[in-house]
Amino acid sequence: MNSKTIITVVVIILIILIGGFLFVQANSHNTKVDVTSNSTLKNGDAVQIVLTDEYRNVYPGESVQIKILDESGWANYYDVVTDDSGEGSVVLSTFENGNYTIHTNYNGTLFNKAYHGVDALVIDDGYSDYDY
Numbered sequence: 094m095n096s097k098t099i100i101t102v103v104v105i106i107l108i109i110l111i112g113g114f115l116f117v118q119a120n121s122h123n124t125k126v127d128v129t130s131n132s133t134l135k136n137g138d139a140v141q142i143v144l145t146d147e148y149r150n151v152y153p154g155e156s157v158q159i160k161i162l163d164e165s166g167w168a169n170y171y172d173v174v175t176d177d178s179g180e181g182s183v184v185l186s187t188f189e190n191g192n193y194t195i196h197t198n199y200n201g202t203l204f205n206k207a208y209h210g211v212d213a214l215v216i217d218d219g220y221s222d223y224d225y
């Protein structure tokens with residue numbers, strides 16, 4: 094092969110790669126993990142989340158990482174798989190009373206952008222009467 098042929102092939106490959114990248118970017122959806130439970134909970138209550146896109150479409154069967162962080166930096170980690178309604182939950186147990194932050198992380202897919210969120214949580218006295 095001569096140098097013109099090689100340069101032509103390289104340019105065509107670059108155009109295809111750039112076009113593919115632009116296509117994926119143009120068709121990618123922003124996602125969001127909403128914490129739908131109350132901001133004040135008791136042990137036995139559940140932190141509830143829902144995974145949606147900007148059009149409020151839900152995403153079933155997707156993995157969402159939840160980290161519950163206390164004021165001293167101690168973290169509890171959970172992996173949740175969303176159900177058919179795009180919802181997931183983690184039941185709280187053995188948490189001290191106090192202020193916490195809930196960090197949610199969705200890694201995204203080819204056409205769904207990643208999401209990282211932080212919400213406030215207060216653990217209050219007592220245990221929940223709710224039976225899951």
